[in-house]
Amino acid sequence: MVTASIERFRWWHVEEVLPLERQLFPAEPWTAHHFWSELGQTSTRHYVVALSEGSVVGYAGLCDYPDEAFVQTMAVGPAQQGRGLGAALLANLLEEAVRRGQTRTLLEVRADNEVAQRLYTRNGFRKTGVRRGYYPGGVDAWVMERATRV
Numbered sequence: 157m158v159t160a161s162i163e164r165f166r167w168w169h170v171e172e173v174l175p176l177e178r179q180l181f182p183a184e185p186w187t188a189h190h191f192w193s194e195l196g197q198t199s200t201r202h203y204v205v206a207l208s209e210g211s212v213v214g215y216a217g218l219c220d221y222p223d224e225a226f227v228q229t230m231a232v233g234p235a236q237q238g239r240g241l242g243a244a245l246l247a248n249l250l251e252e253a254v255r256r257g258q259t260r261t262l263l264e265v266r267a268d269n270e271v272a273q274r275l276y277t278r279n280g281f282r283k284t285g286v287r288r289g290y291y292p293g294g295v296d297a298w299v300m301e302r303a304t305r306v
């Protein structure tokens with residue numbers, strides 16, 4: 157595991173996250189406004205960053221819906237991938253889902269994103285559905301779900 161700390165995603169991290177967002181999600185990057193909106197909904201959102209030597213190297217967010225938790229985003233900078241940070245960020249979100257009393261956690265992932273699918277499968281998620289042509293370019297979304305410990 158790379159040395160990094162998982163901390164609350166604060167407003168001052170947004171500017172540093174934007175270049176990563178554009179690099180990792182070039183087809184549909186979130187804007188600063190979108191991140192601000194997410195961070196502002198403090199009662200239903202839980203966002204964290206992975207910090208290494210003071211720099212943001214990853215980020216992730218969870219939405220606490222009435223009947224389920226939902227992974228809103230999950231990202232690790234290219235230079236830091238494959239070292240367990242994605243797993244650490246996901247573990248943090250799942251702990252929060254448990255803390256909030258959720259019984260299940262869902263997410264959507266591109267059908268062609270095998271790295272992310274493996275991360276989710278390793279962590280107990282199973283494919284439960286497909287949204288046809290959900291992403292730009294007509295790429296399908298897999299809906300994945302896992303029971304959240306309560």
Ligand SMILES: CC(C)(COP(=O)(O)OP(=O)(O)OC[C@H]1O[C@@H](n2cnc3c(N)ncnc32)[C@H](O)[C@@H]1OP(=O)(O)O)[C@@H](O)C(=O)NCCC(=O)NCCS
Pocket residue numbers: 157158180181229230231232233236237238239240241242243244264265266269270271272274275
């Ligand atoms: C998906 C994503 C978040 C995963 O982050 P990550 O930090 O690379 O994830 P991990 O390091 O925990 O796991 C990835 C791989 O590294 C391996 N790994 C983890 N720790 C490791 C270590 N210490 N040494 C060697 N390999 C390791 C894992 O086994 C896994 O391998 P696998 O894919 O062959 O099974 C990252 O690839 C990413 O940001 N991708 C672009 C954005 C994206 O697709 N986000 C998901 C949207 S749904």
